[in-house]
Amino acid sequence: MxxxxxxxxxxxxxxxxxxxxxxxxxxxxxxxxxxxxxxxxxxxxxxxxxxxxxxxxxxxxxxxxxxxxxxxxxxxxxxxxxxxxxxxxxxxxxxxxxxxxxxxxxxxxxxxxxxxxxxxxxxxxxxxSANSSVAVLQEIETTSEVSKEIQQLREEIQNLKKEKEIALVEKVEPKIGTVTQVPVKEAVVEEVVNTNTPVVKELASGVLYAQAIENGFQLVDSTPKVVYKIKKTSIPDVYLVEGKNATLYKKDTDWILEYYENNVLKQDILNIKF
Missing domain, CATH: 3.30.160 (Double Stranded RNA Binding Domain)
Structure with a gap:
């Protein structure tokens, strides 16, 4: 016993x-x-x-x-x-x-x-037990480090956006002594080869951390909150997204979340750490 x-x-x-x-x-x-x-x-x-x-x-x-x-x-x-x-x-x-x-x-x-x-x-x-208390403290420390890293990434993204806005404004010729500010577009629409369906690509903000579960992973943010649950398929680096008519796959170094919204094919680029 x-x-x-x-x-x-x-x-x-x-x-x-x-x-x-x-x-x-x-x-x-x-x-x-x-x-x-x-x-x-x-x-x-x-x-x-x-x-x-x-x-x-x-x-x-x-x-x-x-x-x-x-x-x-x-x-x-x-x-x-x-x-x-x-x-x-x-x-x-x-x-x-x-x-x-x-x-x-x-x-x-x-x-x-x-x-x-x-x-x-x-x-x-x-x-x-003492071990479980230590594990929770270690998790809190890890979460704190993750939050700092996410904050640094957010600051870097904001700086890049500002630099991009400045670069675009400098390229636009001024009219009547004024400078026309060109808004930064974060989504790019392009035609899929041999089809007429537009594809909208968007860069998702924030880092998602993969935690192993049965038959796949759950992707959590820094809260930590479960954002997606993904299931393995027979194809390497291709996953089905649970509860959503979408697929997740790796292209080059990016993870792409692909789904349809109002008959428009969308692709979100996720920042995932395994």
Whole structure:
């Protein structure tokens, strides 16, 4: 049995949407029941893919990943609860819960509740560890450094814009003793080869930082706020943007976000750090 004290150092438990031994997500409401039972016995349970709290986004090692282990039996349904840390190491396995019910819904529910009796006996209560506190402090320092870097980039961009405005004004001939100021255009419209569809290219401001998630990355700003979630494809450096009819791909040294808006093909150039 795993040490109760060590288990208390974890603040969250992430519950999967689907178990490997079942065909559908939340089949027989088994995943929802798992979330309910973890919350009942003191944990903060999070469904996989939901909006995670900021502290677990900054430090994934605050959360354990849960799973159910099914033991094949002739006349019994047997389930055990397994918990893994952020390094995919098993840190706790409950006692095997059992049920003799023949109907699947009742059998899985009864076996899972029986397995949670050993978790209830732990008397879990979250106690932050020294390591987690250090990790949060390091994250705060990193965020501060990122904010400084972003501020420097913003200042550089503003300086470049001013220089560009001055250069354009100098090229325009004055009329009747006045200087006509030419506005700086940040978007350039060009024709796509062999088509009549205009493409609008825009340079997106700010740096986005890529954080690995399942099947891809989430791109966060300095807040940190999740701006995009991108999923891998079979083509290198080409991603699908979750929740948006858009693609992200690398061209030379630039990352291009391509999408349609009002029947106009647009391309945003993103500054991404992996």
């Amino acid at each position: 795993f040490s109760q004290t060590n288990l208390n150092n974890y603040k969250y438990v992430i519950v999967p949407n689907k178990y490997d031994f079942l065909k559908e997500s939340d089949q027989y409401q088994l995943n929802s029941l798992t979330e309910f039972l973890f919350n009942k016995y003191g944990f903060v349970a999070l469904m996989e893919g939901s909006n995670y709290p900021e502290d677990v986004i900054r430090n994934r090692c605050l959360a354990l990943k849960s799973n159910l282990l099914k033991d094949a039996g002739m006349f019994k349904t047997k389930l055990a609860v397994e918990l893994k840390n952020c390094n995919d190491q098993v840190v706790y396995t409950s006692e095997m819960g059992e049920s003799r019910e023949k109907e699947y819904q009742r059998a899985y529910s009864e076996a899972l509740r029986d397995a949670f009796k050993s978790i209830e006996a732990l008397g879990y209560k979250y106690e932050p």
